[in-house]
Amino acid sequence: xxxxxxxxxxxxxxxxxxxxxxxxxxxxxxxxxxxxxxxxxxxxxxxxxxxxxxxxxxxxxxxxxxxxxxxxxxxxxxxxxxxxxxxxxxxxxxxxxxxxxxxxxxxxxxxxxxx
Amino acid sequence: xxxxxxxxxxxxxxxxxxxxxxxxxxxxxxxxxxxxxxxxxxxxxxxxxxxxxxxxxxxxxxxxxxxxxxxxxxxxxxxxxxxxxxxxxxxxxxxxxxxxxxxxxxxxxxxxxxxxxxxxxxxxxxxxxxxxxxxxxxxxxxxxxxxxxxxxxxxxxxxxxxxxxxxxxxxxxxxxxxxxxxxxxxxxxxxxxxxxxxxxxxxxxxxxxxxxxxxxxxxxxxxxxxxxxxxxxxxxxxxxxxxxxxxxxxxxxxxxxxxxxxxxxxxxxxxxxxxxxxxxxxxxxxxxxxxxxxxxxxxxxxxxxxxxxxxxxxxxxxxxxxx
Numbered sequence: 001x002x003x004x005x006x007x008x009x010x011x012x013x014x015x016x017x018x019x020x021x022x023x024x025x026x027x028x029x030x031x032x033x034x035x036x037x038x039x040x041x042x043x044x045x046x047x048x049x050x051x052x053x054x055x056x057x058x059x060x061x062x063x064x065x066x067x068x069x070x071x072x073x074x075x076x077x078x079x080x081x082x083x084x085x086x087x088x089x090x091x092x093x094x095x096x097x098x099x100x101x102x103x104x105x106x107x108x109x110x111x112x113x114x115x
Numbered sequence: 116x117x118x119x120x121x122x123x124x125x126x127x128x129x130x131x132x133x134x135x136x137x138x139x140x141x142x143x144x145x146x147x148x149x150x151x152x153x154x155x156x157x158x159x160x161x162x163x164x165x166x167x168x169x170x171x172x173x174x175x176x177x178x179x180x181x182x183x184x185x186x187x188x189x190x191x192x193x194x195x196x197x198x199x200x201x202x203x204x205x206x207x208x209x210x211x212x213x214x215x216x217x218x219x220x221x222x223x224x225x226x227x228x229x230x231x232x233x234x235x236x237x238x239x240x241x242x243x244x245x246x247x248x249x250x251x252x253x254x255x256x257x258x259x260x261x262x263x264x265x266x267x268x269x270x271x272x273x274x275x276x277x278x279x280x281x282x283x284x285x286x287x288x289x290x291x292x293x294x295x296x297x298x299x300x301x302x303x304x305x306x307x308x309x310x311x312x313x314x315x316x317x318x319x320x321x322x323x324x325x326x327x328x329x330x331x332x333x334x335x336x337x338x339x340x341x342x343x344x345x346x347x348x349x350x351x352x353x354x355x356x357x358x359x360x361x362x363x364x365x366x367x368x369x370x371x372x373x374x375x376x377x378x379x380x381x382x383x384x385x386x387x388x389x390x391x392x393x394x395x396x397x398x399x400x401x402x403x404x405x406x407x408x409x410x411x412x413x414x415x416x417x418x419x420x421x422x423x424x425x426x427x428x429x430x431x432x433x434x435x436x437x438x
């Protein structure tokens with residue numbers, strides 16, 4: 001796994017929680033929203049998304065509820081929990097700090113090289 | 116890969132999961148595929164795009180298995196050990212706490228203290244069961260102990276005549292407050308049990324909770340009959356034993372093992388039958404002189420038998436997976 005892939009994997013809960021923070025969604029809806037908002041940059045397979053969702057449910061970051069729909073089908077709808085909101089807020093700050101410092105260093109190096 | 120093949124391959128990778136867990140995972144993934152197929156924005160080449168987007172079923176199965184490592188033996192211990200030894204532990208506690216009495220449950224203090232200690236112990240087990248549910252998705256222990264706790268409180272209120280103004284417990288403000296408190300606890304637990312069962316929507320859990328309810332109904336009916344002067348020679352249950360172990364104790368160890376460890380739904384139903392049958396059978400023999408008591412004691416066995424039959428005939432478990 002490349003460093004960038006690791007970074008992406010680490011950001012999965014933050015991405016999912018950000019989408020669920022705007023309202024409950026099922027797995028397919030989360031996948032589409034993620035794709036649309038990132039213009040296709042963050043595309044995730046079902047094999048990655050569902051284990052992540054189930055793990056987050058076990059950790060209490062999201063809750064899930066089965067909802068009946070037309071045609072005797074059921075959808076598993078995920079919602080962000082208060083614990084998830086708290087996590088989202090903290091993680092959001094951490095990522096911002098991480099990138100601020102990262103780009104702070106990268107940009108300074110770039111400036112030096114240019115000089 | 117065809118949708119059915121994908122789901123079938125995924126199913127084969129979920130070997131460590133129970134039928135219900137498998138069914139829910141497969142239903143969620145089947146629903147994802149269905150959503151993609153009906154989504155107009157998905158594009159014309161949607162089958163190819165869908166295959167790529169789903170990822171490998173082996174990968175998905177492995178990842179899910181790595182998340183869920185249900186420690187089913189913990190749930191088994193939580194049910195079996197306290198169920199087998201609770202009365203002895205409580206008797207020992209009472210005997211240690213108060214001046215020794217060879218029959219601690221025979222004196223007034225013992226009766227009141229014993230049943231309250233039982234409720235506290237059941238509450239602890241129900242909380243441990245809830246932790247198992249939250250961490251491991253194992254709900255049997257929580258339902259078993261919360262149901263048992265509700266019944267113990269109900270039996271206590273019934274025997275103490277909490278809902279009658281003439282009860283000795285309702286002669287003071289504190290006593291009345293106590294009666295209101297226990298009634299609210301009963302309503303609260305019942306509401307919670309209903310919510311959990313409604314969320315699970317699994318008939319086996321409904322039956323699991325229903326069995327002790329009807330067993331208690333039988334016990335209370337016998338108790339009432341004794342109060343009315345029935346069973347002139349006393350009420351005695353037969354002592355059926357297998358190699359020094361009581362049938363009831365053996366059944367307790369066996370049903371939990373069948374229900375918790377097996378991945379086969381029919382074995383679960385058989386486990387529920389093993390859970391439901393011993394006490395009613397013993398009581399059917401002892402209360403044979405009163406047909407209505409026999410009818411009441413038949414209910415737990417009939418509930419399991421009819422639910423099993425209904426699911427086998429009307430709703431085979433396979434239909435739960437691809438509905």
